[in-house]
Amino acid sequence: MPSYSVAELYYPDEPTEPKISTSSYPGPKAKQELEKLSNVFDTRAAYLLADYYKSRGNYIVDQDGNVLLDVYAQISSIALGYNNPEILKVAKSDAMSVALANRPALACFPSNDYGQLLEDGLLKAAPQGQDKIWTALSGSDANETAFKACFMYQAAKKRNGRSFSTEELESVMDNQLPGTSEMVICSFEKGFHGRLFGSLSTTRSKPIHKLDIPAFNWPKAPFPDLKYPLEENKEANKAEESSCIEKFSQIVQEWQGKIAAVIIEPIQSEGGDNHASSDFFQKLREITIENGILMIVDEVQTGVGATGKMWAHEHWNLSNPPDLVTFSKKFQAAGFYYHDPKLQPDQPFRQFNTWCGDPSKALIAKVIYEEIVKHDLVTRTAEVGNYLFNRLEKLFEGKNYIQNLRGKGQGTYIAFDFGTSSERDSFLSRLRCNGANVAGCGDSAVRLRPSLTFEEKHADVLVSIFDKTLRQLYG
Amino acid sequence: MPSYSVAELYYPDEPTEPKISTSSYPGPKAKQELEKLSNVFDTRAAYLLADYYKSRGNYIVDQDGNVLLDVYAQISSIALGYNNPEILKVAKSDAMSVALANRPALACFPSNDYGQLLEDGLLKAAPQGQDKIWTALSGSDANETAFKACFMYQAAKKRNGRSFSTEELESVMDNQLPGTSEMVICSFEKGFHGRLFGSLSTTRSKPIHKLDIPAFNWPKAPFPDLKYPLEENKEANKAEESSCIEKFSQIVQEWQGKIAAVIIEPIQSEGGDNHASSDFFQKLREITIENGILMIVDEVQTGVGATGKMWAHEHWNLSNPPDLVTFSKKFQAAGFYYHDPKLQPDQPFRQFNTWCGDPSKALIAKVIYEEIVKHDLVTRTAEVGNYLFNRLEKLFEGKNYIQNLRGKGQGTYIAFDFGTSSERDSFLSRLRCNGANVAGCGDSAVRLRPSLTFEEKHADVLVSIFDKTLRQLYG
Numbered sequence: 001m002p003s004y005s006v007a008e009l010y011y012p013d014e015p016t017e018p019k020i021s022t023s024s025y026p027g028p029k030a031k032q033e034l035e036k037l038s039n040v041f042d043t044r045a046a047y048l049l050a051d052y053y054k055s056r057g058n059y060i061v062d063q064d065g066n067v068l069l070d071v072y073a074q075i076s077s078i079a080l081g082y083n084n085p086e087i088l089k090v091a092k093s094d095a096m097s098v099a100l101a102n103r104p105a106l107a108c109f110p111s112n113d114y115g116q117l118l119e120d121g122l123l124k125a126a127p128q129g130q131d132k133i134w135t136a137l138s139g140s141d142a143n144e145t146a147f148k149a150c151f152m153y154q155a156a157k158k159r160n161g162r163s164f165s166t167e168e169l170e171s172v173m174d175n176q177l178p179g180t181s182e183m184v185i186c187s188f189e190k191g192f193h194g195r196l197f198g199s200l201s202t203t204r205s206k207p208i209h210k211l212d213i214p215a216f217n218w219p220k221a222p223f224p225d226l227k228y229p230l231e232e233n234k235e236a237n238k239a240e241e242s243s244c245i246e247k248f249s250q251i252v253q254e255w256q257g258k259i260a261a262v263i264i265e266p267i268q269s270e271g272g273d274n275h276a277s278s279d280f281f282q283k284l285r286e287i288t289i290e291n292g293i294l295m296i297v298d299e300v301q302t303g304v305g306a307t308g309k310m311w312a313h314e315h316w317n318l319s320n321p322p323d324l325v326t327f328s329k330k331f332q333a334a335g336f337y338y339h340d341p342k343l344q345p346d347q348p349f350r351q352f353n354t355w356c357g358d359p360s361k362a363l364i365a366k367v368i369y370e371e372i373v374k375h376d377l378v379t380r381t382a383e384v385g386n387y388l389f390n391r392l393e394k395l396f397e398g399k400n401y402i403q404n405l406r407g408k409g410q411g412t413y414i415a416f417d418f419g420t421s422s423e424r425d426s427f428l429s430r431l432r433c434n435g436a437n438v439a440g441c442g443d444s445a446v447r448l449r450p451s452l453t454f455e456e457k458h459a460d461v462l463v464s465i466f467d468k469t470l471r472q473l474y475g
Numbered sequence: 476m477p478s479y480s481v482a483e484l485y486y487p488d489e490p491t492e493p494k495i496s497t498s499s500y501p502g503p504k505a506k507q508e509l510e511k512l513s514n515v516f517d518t519r520a521a522y523l524l525a526d527y528y529k530s531r532g533n534y535i536v537d538q539d540g541n542v543l544l545d546v547y548a549q550i551s552s553i554a555l556g557y558n559n560p561e562i563l564k565v566a567k568s569d570a571m572s573v574a575l576a577n578r579p580a581l582a583c584f585p586s587n588d589y590g591q592l593l594e595d596g597l598l599k600a601a602p603q604g605q606d607k608i609w610t611a612l613s614g615s616d617a618n619e620t621a622f623k624a625c626f627m628y629q630a631a632k633k634r635n636g637r638s639f640s641t642e643e644l645e646s647v648m649d650n651q652l653p654g655t656s657e658m659v660i661c662s663f664e665k666g667f668h669g670r671l672f673g674s675l676s677t678t679r680s681k682p683i684h685k686l687d688i689p690a691f692n693w694p695k696a697p698f699p700d701l702k703y704p705l706e707e708n709k710e711a712n713k714a715e716e717s718s719c720i721e722k723f724s725q726i727v728q729e730w731q732g733k734i735a736a737v738i739i740e741p742i743q744s745e746g747g748d749n750h751a752s753s754d755f756f757q758k759l760r761e762i763t764i765e766n767g768i769l770m771i772v773d774e775v776q777t778g779v780g781a782t783g784k785m786w787a788h789e790h791w792n793l794s795n796p797p798d799l800v801t802f803s804k805k806f807q808a809a810g811f812y813y814h815d816p817k818l819q820p821d822q823p824f825r826q827f828n829t830w831c832g833d834p835s836k837a838l839i840a841k842v843i844y845e846e847i848v849k850h851d852l853v854t855r856t857a858e859v860g861n862y863l864f865n866r867l868e869k870l871f872e873g874k875n876y877i878q879n880l881r882g883k884g885q886g887t888y889i890a891f892d893f894g895t896s897s898e899r900d901s902f903l904s905r906l907r908c909n910g911a912n913v914a915g916c917g918d919s920a921v922r923l924r925p926s927l928t929f930e931e932k933h934a935d936v937l938v939s940i941f942d943k944t945l946r947q948l949y950g
Contacts, residue, residue: 030587046583053569088576098527107518110518110524112508115516168682180686180689180690183689210648211630211825214656216689
């Protein structure tokens with residue numbers, strides 16, 4: 001752990017506290033501009049209108065000059081704070097200009113430095129046991145290309161070396177069997193894996209994410225619903241996890257070899273920050289291996305350090321690594337890691353897109369990884385997370401309207417629940433008025449997602465805003 | 476039309492001709508590096524290993540120092556040639572650094588300059604009749620978010636103001652009706668719309684793109700198979716198009732109101748550069764309007780100037796503009812244009828992703844559009860296309876092994892067929908050995924996809940390489 005403040009090193013001019021100067025939030029200038037933007041672009045999900053030139057480190061500045069401590073970091077996708085000097089440096093580099101001006105169709109015309117860029121960046125950061133990569137553009141894209149790799153892997157296994165039949169070649173053009181596939185991806189209740197048609201079929205977070213969109217008839221398995229504090233609910237939680245494992249085994253039997261892969265998040269993020277024990281994931285892994293099912297670990301939100309490990313699933317100590325690990329968000333680049341060469345389809349152009357990845361994002365991912373290593377930011381985040389968790393534990397003591405404080409030992413990946421979604425939403429709105437940008441997930445959870453430059457002093461500011469806000473709301 | 480050479484203006488150091496110095500293609504250095512890269516990244520689709528630092532304008536330079544005239548331009552996605560000075564300039568700008576270092580979750584935290592950036596760039600470039608935009612990351616993403624907009628539009632129309640039922644809210648979490656949708660997207664035989672699960676369900680280009688991947692049971696309609704030269708086959712082509720329109724009408728009736736939208740390319744690109752007349756598209760548009768079906772025009776490959784119009788569908792003179800027009804590739808940015816406010820779903824967070832668009836790409840799109848306007852590159856491309864078409868017509872005269880030269884009056888969007896795919900593939904390989912990077916599409920077509928900086932002198936070089944290559948192959 002570094003003995004210096006990385007935030008101060010990066011951001012000598014980082015604000016020391018939030019400043020809200022408008023009487024309502026968002027302020028008048030932001031409202032006016034959002035209104036104008038709404039004529040051409042959907043702005044109804046906008047919480048604030050940001051001035052990214054002025055934002056620094058852990059503080060986001062808005063159009064009215066308000067300064068907020070950002071504990072959401074663009075839905076968990078800013079790794080090192082705003083206007084990080086090392087990212088600004090690579091942004092100004094010739095390598096970046098050349099990558100932006102000559103964006104390649106990577107699979108057909110890779111650049112002569114893409115291999116080295118991957119080796120020095122994304123691949124160096126690979127989870128234990130993974131040594132190959134396929135790059136993509138977003139979390140949804142990463143998961144869907146991972147699904148495709150799994151479907152082709154399973155079909156090749158069944159086909160056992162025989163070439164495509166005439167019937168397969170013809171029927172697939174009509175989207176019919178046997179050319180298409182009746183295999184499925186199994187996901188977990190409350191899981192979130194993206195919003196395009198394949199990924200949305202595995203997403204089980206909220207109806208509003210899914211309504212009116214066609215979906216594949218794919219199965220979902222229960223995810224443990226743990227009770228907190230964990231120490232006081234050991235037996236109940238163990239029983240809950242056993243029951244989920246048993247139901248998963250049943251689903252595997254019911255689908256009779258048709259499950260190509262399972263996809264699971266180490267911590268279900270959009271679905272409410274739902275955790276499970278290492279034991280649960282180890283058992284799940286065993287069942288997938290016994291049944292020839294591939295295991296995709298979706299680290300789009302959990303990956304890249306925030307849980308106190310580079311990859312959250314490294315907490316589990318699996319004896320067999322996952323088959324695929326997907327990533328995006330904090331790395332800006334996206335894609336999946338794998339190790340079995342058979343997850344590369346048996347012919348070229350089967351896993352293919354014009355832009356299968358983007359070197360400009362791979363350049364940024366490399367810098368992010370180098371900075372993480374240089375300043376030991378994963379260890380640092382684990383420490384800061386412990387500090388913050390303890391402070392929150394004390395703050396919430398005796399406050400029965402807050403429950404299920406969770407994420408202990410998981411870095412800054414901390415969450416807690418209010419009794420209802422409207423209580424939670426009031427808390428979040430009031431937080432913004434008090435200078436902290438924080439988000440919810442699931443029905444009534446608050447999730448903390450600061451960047452890896454969030455330190456004890458930022459935790460102190462956050463706790464004091466929480467304190468103030470809870471006093472305003474609950475007296 | 477500018478009286479100066481835009482290529483010379485941009486690229487005073489552009490090579491004047493190709494130079495192949497290796498005895499085989501790809502050369503030894505490229506082969507060695509590709510071999511190394513293949514340990515971690517699938518390289519089996521790689522045609523060459525590029526040195527993007529050294530590539531200029533219409534010429535791509537490879538790892539062995541070979542210089543090729545590039546008439547494929549990264550699968551039609553380089554608008555203004557390699558290392559365009561204006562794109563390099565915006566790449567080095569503070570706006571770009573800030574966009575790269577602070578990539579926003581656009582729908583939640585838009586930047587205070589995103590509205591203006593859209594107004595000055597992507598929206599200024601909007602097709603006639605379109606004034607709103609939703610941004611995305613790729614062609615597949617653009618088409619799938621367009622599909623989602625269409626499904627939600629049609630569901631809201633049917634729901635007619637009533638709120639979601641309990642049954643809908645519950646069933647959708649199991650991917651079942653009535654919460655999910657039994658509506659469909661109708662696409663056309665040989666169409667290509669992307670490779671994720673929804674877009675791949677509408678893609679009908681080739682089996683290898685689709686095999687073993689689950690697909691929705693969505694309908695496909697026939698696309699006209701025109702005979703060339705057009706002047707000599709007017710009656711037959713008219714009959715062919717009438718028959719396709721009739722079959723489309725039948726499909727509409729058969730699906731009884733379940734077709735949410737059709738998606739169609741102005742020129743089917745991956746599927747073989749298949750054209751249809753304006754009359755065909757006008758009739759199609761009428762049927763969609765009569766039946767309450769939305770029309771998505773997929774301009775991912777045809778858009779941004781190469782056909783001699785900014786948007787290829789502007790050739791059709793529709794009295795009612797398409798409902799949605801999708802774009803990507805040459806604009807680097809991706810998304811869809813629309814005009815009916817009801818294509819914005821009735822609630823926020825229904826059309827949503829962490830990154831719904833990327834300001835760094837919107838900055839590049841703006842520069843591309845400004846340059847297109849400044850140098851009148853669409854008109855210029857129309858002219859160069861006519862010149863090239865005429866030269867090819869002469870070159871192919873009496874060469875019966877080349878058929879169906881097409882794309883007259885469609886800018887540089889020109890194609891022709893060989894008798895078999897292996898003849899076509901031999902031609903393309905030999906072309907690379909002779910210094911031209913050109914690609915195929917469909918079964919046996921060669922498609923030309925230069926950037927908008929391709930001029931008469933480049934056309935001359937290309938025609939002379941074609942001539943040389945055909946002599947080598949056919950004597």
